[in-house]
Amino acid sequence: MYKLDITYSWDDAEEGMQFTSFQKAWEKAKELAMKEVETISIEHGAESGLFIDGDRVQEKGTITLHYLYDDTYCYYRVGHVHxxxxxxxxxxxxxxxxxxxxxxxxxxxxxxxxxxxxxxxxxxxxxxxxxxxxxxxxxxxxxxxxxxxxxxxxxxxxxxxxxxxxxxxxxxxxxxxxxxxxxxxxxxxxxxxxxxxxxxxxxxxxxxxxxxxxxxxxxxxxxxx
Structure with a gap:
């Protein structure tokens, strides 16, 4: 099993999600990150930074979303449930x-x-x-x-x-x-x-x-x- 954890730099977190493959978890992480970018841009008229660090061989990865307007972060982390x-x-x-x-x-x-x-x-x-x-x-x-x-x-x-x-x-x-x-x-x-x-x-x-x-x-x- 694979898990997707979503955490924030202000010590908050979403409930974790589990998937049967790395690909499914990683695609979900990208989908949620892009939706958040869209919300920031269209609904709030603000800019954001997006950084992706993924390793398909090791089956793990992190997407970092930077809220530029207040210098905070959201992290989408995918990894194996050992x-x-x-x-x-x-x-x-x-x-x-x-x-x-x-x-x-x-x-x-x-x-x-x-x-x-x-x-x-x-x-x-x-x-x-x-x-x-x-x-x-x-x-x-x-x-x-x-x-x-x-x-x-x-x-x-x-x-x-x-x-x-x-x-x-x-x-x-x-x-x-x-x-x-x-x-x-x-x-x-x-x-x-x-x-x-x-x-x-x-x-x-x-x-x-x-x-x-x-x-x-x-x-x-x-x-x-």
Missing amino acids: NKDAVSTSVEYDSFEEMAGHLRYWSNGMGELHCHGKREITQDDLPETLKHVYQELWNSGAGCPEYVVEYDGEYYLAVFCEYVIDTYLDALSRAEKLMYRNKGCCVVSCKTDANDYELYFLIPAETEKSEFDRLEKEAVTALLG
């Missing part, structure tokens, strides 16, 4: 179809990219955060298949394994113990049509590489037992 603040969660879905309403794939287990299974894509089509996941974190030799995914609007690298019922419950218990020790990670699972189970250990996209390597290794150990 998963370090998120609550770890484990969810078991009754079917793959139900899970698919929340878990969306940007790759298959072989690293071939696609947009939610609908069409093939290239790296250039990935959201900026997932480009980092795919280029730096995805690992074909981890020991378990890995997927580049989006879960309820957040981006992750998913470590995957499937089970019969006799082994699923133990694997789920191990995965949840690891999840609760690492804030922001999630465990997602579902029952398949064949009465087997799929289990995904989700590692937040913005996890530092050294931390990710540790989590990946522990996740594979937990899933394989």
Whole structure:
């Protein structure tokens, strides 16, 4: 998720807004800033200054509006809502179809990219955060298949394994113990049509590489037992 915060130099602020992508948040920031410039110019007959500092690679940016008539400022700041603040969660879905309403794939287990299974894509089509996941974190030799995914609007690298019922419950218990020790990670699972189970250990996209390597290794150990 991404947030747009609007603050003023006189220590006032608007209620923050959240978006599912940087692009949506950034476009909204530009729209609101331009509306404010229009109001200053047309309704108040005053001048203003506008400064834009955006970084699409880092997915953050600030638009600064300078009210020249009284030398005050309004700031439109866009940034990521980091998963370090998120609550770890484990969810078991009754079917793959139900899970698919929340878990969306940007790759298959072989690293071939696609947009939610609908069409093939290239790296250039990935959201900026997932480009980092795919280029730096995805690992074909981890020991378990890995997927580049989006879960309820957040981006992750998913470590995957499937089970019969006799082994699923133990694997789920191990995965949840690891999840609760690492804030922001999630465990997602579902029952398949064949009465087997799929289990995904989700590692937040913005996890530092050294931390990710540790989590990946522990996740594979937990899933394989």
